[in-house]
Amino acid sequence: MEQTLKHLVDCKHVLLASHGNPDGDAVGSLIAMGLALESINKKIYLYNNSPIPAVYRFLPSVDRITRHINHSIRFDTAVILDCGNLERIGPAVSIVNKVPVIINIDHHITNTGFGFCQLIDTFACSTAEIVYRLIKRLKVPINSDIATSIYTVILTDTGSFRFSNTNQAAFAICEEMTERGVKPYEVAQRVFGTYSLGRIKLLNLALDSIEISYNGKLSIMTITQDMLAQTGTKSEDIDGMIHYARNIEDVKVAALIQEHKNGAGNPKCFNRFHVSLRSDGTVDVAAIAASYGGGGHSSAAGFGIETTLADLKAEITNLADKL
Ligand code: AMP
Ligand code: MN
Ligand code: MN
Secondary structure, three states, rough: HHHHHHHHHHHEEEEEEOOOOOOOHHHHHHHHHHHHHOOOOHHHHHHHHOOOOOHHHOOOOOEEOOOOOOOOOOOOEEHHHHHHHHHHHHHHHHHHOOOOEEEEEEHHHHHOOOOOOEEEEOOOOOOOHHHHHHHHHHHOOOOOHHHHHHHOOOOOOOOOOOOOOOOOHHHHHHHHHHHHHOHHHHHHHHHHHHOOOHHHHHHHHHOOOOOEOOOOOEEEEEEEEHHHHHHHHOHHHHOOOOHHHOOOOOOOEEEEEEOOOOOOOOOOOOOEEEEEEOOOOOOOOOHHHOOOOOOOOEEEEEEEEHHHHEHHHHHHHHHHHHH
């Protein structure tokens, strides 16, 4: 912490980045940390490799997050948020690797410890909890923009205070954020309030895709590119759907297979997939994801893989034997 603080006090041009296909933590921690550094006169550049999901586009300064980095800027510091490994930020890795000081702020159990300074706390409910502690130590006043970002992260990363990462700090920080002007109802309306008809139709297809292993302990939900096209939805609309597969009685592990672009929809066609894993808390899915080159938390993890849909399903189904 002390080393990180010293660097943040001394730095001038800071590149801040978080993981692609961002969730609330990736967007909100990026903004909160960026605005806090800006308020102590640092030049900040906010980077994320993906479009920001519609539900987070209400966040203050969200339009300042860019997908392209100006090569002429000489960054002295890079702050990487909510990433278990540096590659999670996407193509900017080559630029970040040339930045003299990389600061790694994260709460994933599989964090590789990359960077010059690490602020990793696997007990933190979200990366934003660590950002909050840093902001306090930097003595930056928390204005309503920073407060809205931090509150939104904690609300979403804890699944509205339902997931196993929900800790005492989650409530304490959120209470403080409401004192700083956050209106919980307004944030909830933005984040959970409205769904497009397409998203509901996609949910219908996703629910219909659920398969259960012979012993009832593992469920698989599959979302193909064809389903997205059919319902006019985007991959960001998939967010949260895995919980339906996870909440089924007796299920210990749920897998959501998401087909990436270029998929022919043919179960025998070689393709790229993202697999999300969730457990009921009795199975360490971070270890399973790590064995496929991914990572995450013990009850929520993910990995990318190139294979056929049929082989992937067979591989995941085999995991049921050990549950
Ligand atoms: P998701 O699979 O996107 O629902 O993510 C679940 C958790 O696993 C999140 O905390 C992600 O940051 C993490 N995660 C997902 N995919 C990867 C990956 N390829 N490498 C490391 N962590 C991942
Ligand atoms: Mn995240
Ligand atoms: Mn997170």
